[in-house]
Amino acid sequence: TVLILTSEDPEGLPETIRSRLQRVRFGRLPVETIARILRDRLGAAADEAEALAAMSDGSIGRAIELSGGRPVEMRISVMEAVAGLDRGNVRGFARTMAGMEAEAPAGSSGEEGAADDRDGARAGSEATDGPAGEGKTTKAELKRRGCLLALEALRSFYRDVAAVAAGSGRLINSDLRGRATDLAGRLGSDRALEAMELISFADFCVRRNCSVDLVCRVLGERLAGVHGYR
Secondary structure, three states: OOOOOOOOOHHHOOHHHHOOOOOOOOOOOOHHHHHHHHHHHHOOOHHHHHHHHHHOOOOHHHHHHOOOOOHHHHHHHHHHHHHHHOOOOHHHHHHHHHOOOOOOOOOOOOOOOOOOOOOHHHHHHHOOOOOOOOOOOOHHHHHHHHHHHHHHHHHHHHHHHHHHHOOOOOOOOHHHHHHHHHHHHHHHHHHHHHHHHHHHHHHHHHHOOOOHHHHHHHHHHHHHHHOOOO
């Protein structure tokens, strides 16, 4: 018998378990592979498949999870929000990032389950992810998922900025090479990596039902500082 245990946080497992395991690390899938799977097996449009693949961080599971939105239009909005940070437009950035809204799964109703967006913890606990007919998806939950989509797009872009600054030509968002190159020249690799850490922490907070609006506002203020706007 061979048992395979998967974990997103292996260091959090008890030592008694880790000492009895042989660790195998799975590498990220190429963007082209994920895009092809999304097109061929899930019927995604070419531009949508490429956008989702770019945001997936090499995981087909994450690409499928992120598919409940409008990734192409969302990525454009995120890039406009990033451009605004150079002018210190923190409010515009926060409004864009917090204003994303994922599409409700089939069989659920975002309107019926609408809740006050200011109460993220309560709204998040009321939302359900069950199959059609087994529960409702609140409007606040759709907002939370939309924000996570936007954060994925944002993180993949700053990853490209860091890659360009470090001299690598392998980008996730190859169509945004010009923007990544321009920002890399101004930020350098250290500040690009700092931006990625800030985005990862914002993702952590949103996944734990912190207020989406507050998280996006704080993230915008800190990223504006990374961009040199004080």
